[in-house]
Amino acid sequence: MSTQTPQAVESTETVEAVETAEGQYPASTVEGPTPEHSDLVAQLRASRHFLKFTARGLDDEQAARRTTVSELTVGGLxxxxxxxxxxxxxxxxxxxxAMPDFHAMSEADFEERVKEFxxxxxxxxxxxxxxxxAVARGTDELLLGxxxxxxSHPLPSAPWFxxxxxxxxxxxxxxxxxETAQHAGHADIIRESLDGQKSMG
Structure with missing residues (x-):
């Protein structure tokens, strides 16, 4: 499968295998402008895969269901x-x-951020x-280009930076x-608590 990228950068994929609970998942190794570009995009795609894999076979109610004391759900993550x-x-x-000014955010803005989950x-x-x-495609095209x-850019002003x-x-x-890998782990725990299904092992 080919990936269209900005500035006519061409990319191709080779396939390796990663073992999951459902068998082997084909992991893409993207050939981009440099080996480092390729490695970064390939690792990001692998992390995305394991996050999405936690949602396999779920309906909307299950994807929105809390299964632990946490407020987190598979769909919300x-x-x-x-x-x-x-x-x-x-x-x-x-x-x-491109990012919000933390110091200018209102209570309503923070409530909107909570809704992301x-x-x-x-x-x-x-x-x-x-x-x-759709976001993943845009990110991959950006990175490969x-x-x-x-x-570099200066980080926005915020207490955590x-x-x-x-x-x-x-x-x-x-x-x-x-962040993707961390939340894939969270989602895996939530999914296993729901019906015993695991992403790996």
Whole structure:
């Protein structure tokens, strides 16, 4: 399968196998502008796979169901990670202007952020997964088209960022990968608590 990328960058995929609870999952190794571009996109795709895999066979009610003392659900986590990836990809492209100013956020703004973790009335698992796929395609195209992974932007002002810190495109991609992998683990626990299904093992 080929991936269209900006600036006419061509990419192809080779297939390896990763063992999961459902057998072997074909993991893409993307050949991009440099081996590092390829490795970053391939790892991000693998992390996305394991997150989406936790939703296999679920209906909307199950995807929205709490199965532990946590408020988190499988569908809500996929929805949240979609928002996270969208925001950080925009940061890579245009810098801190793409992200909200924490100090200017209202109580209503924070309530909207909390909603990212839940499937709301009228939202479906299919809709959430479709949105995630669209964001993933955009991120992959952006990353494979980057001329310089060292290009950096100042981080927006927020209590959880060091004042004056800058993140390169590389560092930002690693953040997306880390958050996706972390939440894939959360979703795996939620799914196993629901019906005993596991992503691996």
């Amino acid at each position: 996929i929805k949240h990670v979609t928002s996270v990836e969208r925001a950080w990809s925009a940061f890579i492209a245009v810098g801190p202007a 839940r499937l709301l009335p009228g939202e479906t698992l299919l809709g959430v997964l479709t949105a995630y796929e 980057l001329a310089d992974l060292n290009a 060091e004042p004056g810190a800058r993140w390169s495109a590389r560092r930002t991609v690693l953040q997306i990968i880390a």
